[in-house]
Amino acid sequence: MMFSKVWRPQLALLCCFVVGVATTAGAHEKLHQIETFLSGAQIVSGPSEVDCTLAGGTTATCFSVTVIPEPQSYTPGPWCPRSINDTAAQGGIWLENGVVHDVDGAFVTKLAELYGDTNWQLFDPETGDVRFTGTLEACEAAARPNVDPAYQNHCVECLPEYMPDDATLTFVIPLTPTEPTDQAPTDISGSGIALNGVRLDAPAPVEAILGAYTIAPFDDCGGHVNPHVGYHYHAVTDCLSEIATPTDADHGAQIGIAMDGYPIFERLLPDGSEPVGLDACRGHTDASAAYHYHANDAGSNAILPCLSAEAGCVLTDPDGVCDASAPPRRRP
Ligand SMILES: [Zn+2]
Numbered sequence: 001m002m003f004s005k006v007w008r009p010q011l012a013l014l015c016c017f018v019v020g021v022a023t024t025a026g027a028h029e030k031l032h033q034i035e036t037f038l039s040g041a042q043i044v045s046g047p048s049e050v051d052c053t054l055a056g057g058t059t060a061t062c063f064s065v066t067v068i069p070e071p072q073s074y075t076p077g078p079w080c081p082r083s084i085n086d087t088a089a090q091g092g093i094w095l096e097n098g099v100v101h102d103v104d105g106a107f108v109t110k111l112a113e114l115y116g117d118t119n120w121q122l123f124d125p126e127t128g129d130v131r132f133t134g135t136l137e138a139c140e141a142a143a144r145p146n147v148d149p150a151y152q153n154h155c156v157e158c159l160p161e162y163m164p165d166d167a168t169l170t171f172v173i174p175l176t177p178t179e180p181t182d183q184a185p186t187d188i189s190g191s192g193i194a195l196n197g198v199r200l201d202a203p204a205p206v207e208a209i210l211g212a213y214t215i216a217p218f219d220d221c222g223g224h225v226n227p228h229v230g231y232h233y234h235a236v237t238d239c240l241s242e243i244a245t246p247t248d249a250d251h252g253a254q255i256g257i258a259m260d261g262y263p264i265f266e267r268l269l270p271d272g273s274e275p276v277g278l279d280a281c282r283g284h285t286d287a288s289a290a291y292h293y294h295a296n297d298a299g300s301n302a303i304l305p306c307l308s309a310e311a312g313c314v315l316t317d318p319d320g321v322c323d324a325s326a327p328p329r330r331r332p
């Protein structure tokens with residue numbers, strides 16, 4: 001029938017351009033595919049082949065790529081509005097209960113109502129100025145898990161220029177994923193690496209942030225800066241689709257590689273529909289491709305709800321060795 005005639009060439013196309021999926025391709029070919037996929041990233045070294053120990057203790061062959069964690073296709077920010085009169089263009093976004101809110105001036109005035117707590121006071125009631133972290137010291141004190149009380153009721157923003165010039169992140173991800181049979185949390189490894197080299201992180205620790213009467217907005221691309229790991233995403237918005245090459249007319253573009261090595265596609269199919277048959281981690285195997293994920297809704301604060309296979313590592317030391325089965329050393 002006509003359908004299969006149309007479909008088959010796309011099958012072939014998809015199989016050969018999907019990066020991170022278990023194929024019969026040799027390691028050299030896979031590294032080349034990964035390098036091509038990450039061509040929009042600021043790569044310092046790699047991708048190269050390394051030995052690694054995955055989260056479940058499996059010893060494996062991984063690729064290692066060291067990047068400067070900043071996008072090249074846009075300038076990150078803005079995050080915190082400066083005044084309660086600022087427009088949405090002067091602030092970022094905040095995620096609450098599945099909803100993406102613009103952090104404009106009006107949003108700052110509505111926090112007490114939104115969270116049902118009159119202790120919220122992120123702005124000076126006399127001047128309308130928003131209280132925000134304007135220095136590296138303030139950002140560090142406010143971004144740590146136990147927020148310095150002096151920065152309660154502040155909008156937290158850390159600027160990319162606070163990062164040392166030589167700050168890098170090294171992603172160590174299995175070249176051949178283990179079987180997709182787990183539902184492991186993303187909080188240690190994060191979710192993956194985006195095609196522009198930016199970390200697709202675990203959910204932001206919203207309870208701790210809100211508990212200190214702070215918000216730490218994301219820019220409109222879903223990213224913000226943490227002084228330890230640099231710019232990273234907590235939501236996938238249109239920004240990645242805009243720079244991605246559509247892999248398949250029926251399945252949309254691959255926007256990242258998960259920490260377990262499986263590909264991550266856009267949330268929706270090109271016709272705007274949700275992919276069918278997704279598992280708890282938003283992964284599936286369908287007629288066109290081996291196991292892969294579809295990124296979660298931006299408002300969910302979970303780019304991937306879980307990882308289906310054993311994760312590799314994200315290292316701040318480019319010479320570090322990945323043992324993802326070791327006790328976590330990451331911030332809580
Ligand atoms: Zn963050």
Ligand SMILES: [Zn+2]
Pocket residue numbers: 251265275284286292293294
């Ligand atoms: Zn799919």
